[in-house]
């Protein structure tokens with residue numbers, strides 16, 4: 020099934036605080052991938068889980084794929100920290116969590132790439148249903164599992180995202196940034212193959228620290244260029260559109 024670029028795909032709201040107001044089209048175009056990037060602990064998983072949960076509450080179908088944290092632990096944190104009734108959404112089959120071992124996945128992908136006949140290559144992640152929204156948490160862990168096979172990782176990631184986009188969902192793909200990161204090339208390729216990028220910053224000045232969100236790219240729409248302060252509270256991720264970054 021080829022994606023038709025001419026068709027009006029429609030836009031899905033992100034449904035996290037007032038983030039949709041930062042996009043001229045008030046959301047993310049279906050069939051697109053939005054990279055959610057930032058340092059450790061900036062709230063990437065919280066942001067994506069909030070988007071996933073609110074979408075399920077609004078009646079969309081959501082799949083959350085975790086390459087790192089066990090899904091039971093993740094679900095429990097979201098219920099305890101923010102009071103989101105995630106398990107209720109799971110029971111109602113609006114939300115589904117899949118845990119995938121990145122090492123197993125990378126091994127099977129490498130094996131597929133060794134096949135002589137490229138027609139025989141088989142490396143789709145089997146999805147139980149067609150989601151409106153899909154989260155990949157995180158591709159940083161996935162790239163680490165491909166250590167020594169950066170080119171295969173790039174080809175696989177690009178193949179995976181294109182396949183997911185054909186399902187016409189909005190894909191939120193988490194990427195962890197940081198100075199400790201060795202594979203800078205992989206970070207660039209992630210940004211390159213995504214339609215948009217939302218960066219979560221932690222800004223420090225002496226002993227003052229502030230978080231701010233920035234839309235770095237959104238191919239489908241015009242968008243705010245501002246650094247927008249945000250906080251994580253017991254209600255989840257909240258942005259302050261009228262506030263300025265003060266540090």
Ligand SMILES: Nc1ncnc2c1ncn2[C@@H]1O[C@H](COP(=O)(O)OP(=O)(O)O)[C@@H](O)[C@H]1O
Pocket residue numbers: 057058059060061062063064065066100101251252253254
């Ligand atoms: N109820 C809460 N109130 C305030 N902060 C919270 C609450 N629950 C979790 N956090 C904070 O949210 C931060 C972001 O966590 P997470 O989304 O897992 O980050 P990332 O995925 O970017 O590493 C954590 O540092 C944690 O301290």
Ligand SMILES: [Mg+2]
Pocket residue numbers: 063064065156
């Ligand atoms: Mg996380």
